[in-house]
Amino acid sequence: MSNSLVVASAVNENDGEAIYPVKWNDDFMGLPVIEDQRQPTFNFDEVETIVSKAEGQDRLLYALLAGPGLRVGAALALQAET
Numbered sequence: 001m002s003n004s005l006v007v008a009s010a011v012n013e014n015d016g017e018a019i020y021p022v023k024w025n026d027d028f029m030g031l032p033v034i035e036d037q038r039q040p041t042f043n044f045d046e047v048e049t050i051v052s053k054a055e056g057q058d059r060l061l062y063a064l065l066a067g068p069g070l071r072v073g074a075a076l077a078l079q080a081e082t
Contacts, residue, residue: 042066 010019047066
């Protein structure tokens, strides 16, 4: 998704006009072209295998990522207190 789609999606509630009308020049910004982007997905059996073969803290991490769908950054920021 380009930056222009994110900013352009904010509209006011009265008439649906853009709140932040911005004209982006993607060519000028020199953004990299991302091709063949792939986001892997796993079915239940694959997740179960991954979690069962992991050891220690990695096992908990993989379960947290798969179960509630926690993002990696949020999962790594968790701290256990006793």
